[in-house]
Amino acid sequence: MKIIDVEYAIIGAGTAGLGAYSKISRKTDSLVMIQDGPYGTTCARVGCMPSKLLITAADHAHDIETSEFFGIESTGTVNGSKVLERMRRERDHRFVARNLQYVEKIPAHHKIEGRARFIAPGHLVVGEEIEVKAKKIILACGSRPEVNDVFQPVMSRVLTSDTIFEITDLPRSVAVIGLGVIALELGQALHRLGVETTLYGRSGRIGGLTHPDMQQETLEVLSKELEIYPSGTVERTWEDEGAWIQYRQSNDETVTKVFDRVLVATGRVSNVDRLNLEAAGVESDQHGNLSFDPDTLRYPGHPIFIAGDATDVLPVWHEAFDEGRIAADNAMNYPNTVDAKRRTPLMIYFTDPQMAIVGKTYQELQNQEIIVGELPFSSPRHIVWNKVDGRIQVYLEAQTGKILGAELLGYQAEHLAHILALAITHQMTAEQVLEMPIYHPSAEELLRDVLENAQRKR
C-alpha cells in the first residue's frame, strides 16, 4: 500500500474540485486531487454542454417545422446520427478538450485516479493500493442519476443523462420519466428531433416554478406540444420487443405503452453516500443526515468541507464553481472560517418557452408581505417572434417596492432573468429599475410593463 501524506485532499475533479484545486495549488504543493472515472467534468461531458448542444439542434428542426407561419415553405429531415455526431464533436472539441488541457497541466503528483473513501478521520483509501492522509479534505464528488428498481426489467433500454449523449442514433420512441429540468429539456429536444416522446411525472409538479398559477401555466403551455402525464406512478415495466411501461395515473386510470428507450430523469443523488463519511467521525443528526454548515460549507467539528452538487443544494454550475473556491478558502484558513458571500439565486430551464427563477421564489415569500406584478409573457417583440406563450411574475417587498424575486415562463426568459438578478443583487426597487432606458420594440419592454403592473398595485 502506497501512503501519501498531504495537507489537503480534494475528492472529485469536476467544476467544484478543479475550482478548489486552482486556489489551493497557488499556495502549496502539499495537495492531491482524487478523481474516479473520466476527467472532463459532468458539465462538459454529460451535463450543461451536450444538453444545450442537443437542444439547439432540436430548436433548428422546430423552426423548420413551424416556418409556414412566416410564409416560408420548407421541409427538413432530421438525420439522427449526424445530429448526435455533431453534438459530440462540439462537446469534445470545444468543451471537454478545454478541461482536459487544464487537467493535463496539473503535476502528476497532485493527481490520483480511483474512488476515494474514508477509513478513519483524515485518512482515505483510494482503490486497493493507495492511502491518503490529509489534514483537510474537500468533498467535491458531485452526484449521479438515480434509477428506481421498477426499471430493472428494462434496464438494457434505460438511458440516463450519463448515457444518452453516447447513443449513435435517435430512438423511434422514448418514455421520459420525470418532469424536472433534465427530463423537460431533453424530453422536448428529443420530441423536436422527431422521437415519439411521452413524459411521466409523479406528484403533478412540473418544472421548478412555485406559484400555483405558474405551475398551471407551465403544464398548459408544454402540453400543447408534448404528451405529458403529470401525476401517477410507474407500477411495472417489462421487456417484449420494447420497454413496456405500466403507469397508474392519480385518477386511477392506467396507461400502458411500449417504447424503444426509457430516459430516467427522476433526480440525482449525492455521491457523498459512497464516501463512508462515518469513518471520518462525522456524526449524523436526529434525521440520520450528515449535515454541514451551508454558510461555511464545513462539517462542524471536522476539517472537512463540501462543495458543488455533492451538497444537494442549488445543483447548478455557477454555484459549484463558487462553492469549490469557498470550500478552498475556508480549508486554507481553518480553523478560522468565514461565511460565504452567496450570489442571488438564479436557475434557468432551457426549455421552449424557458423557465427561470430569480432571487426568492413565491413559496419562500409566503410569510412576507409582497406585491405580485404579473403579466402574460407577451410584448410587441414577442408578437413579432410569434412566441407569446407564458407568464412573468415579479415579487416586490410591499413596503419598499424592493424587488425580492421573480418567476418567468417565456421565450428567452434567460435574459430578463439576468437583468432581474442584477437588480436584486443591488437591492433595487421597481422604481429604480424603471429609470433605465428601454428600447422599442424589445423583450425588455415586458420587464418594464410587469414592474409598472406591480407598482400600480402598491
Ligand SMILES: Cc1cc2nc3c(=O)[nH]c(=O)nc-3n(C[C@H](O)[C@H](O)[C@H](O)COP(=O)(O)OP(=O)(O)OC[C@H]3O[C@@H](n4cnc5c(N)ncnc54)[C@H](O)[C@@H]3O)c2cc1C
Ligand atoms: C443533463 C444535465 C444538464 C445540466 N445543465 C445545466 C445547465 O444548463 N446549467 C447549469 O448551471 N447546470 C447544469 N447542470 C448541473 C451542472 O452540470 C452541475 O451543477 C455541475 O457540473 C456540478 O459540478 P461538481 O463539481 O459538483 O460535480 P462533477 O462535475 O460531477 O464532479 C464530481 C466528480 O467527482 C468524482 N467522484 C465522485 N465520487 C468520487 C470518489 N469517491 N472518489 C473520487 N472521485 C469521485 C465524479 O466521478 C466526478 O467526476 C446540468 C447537469 C446535468 C446532469
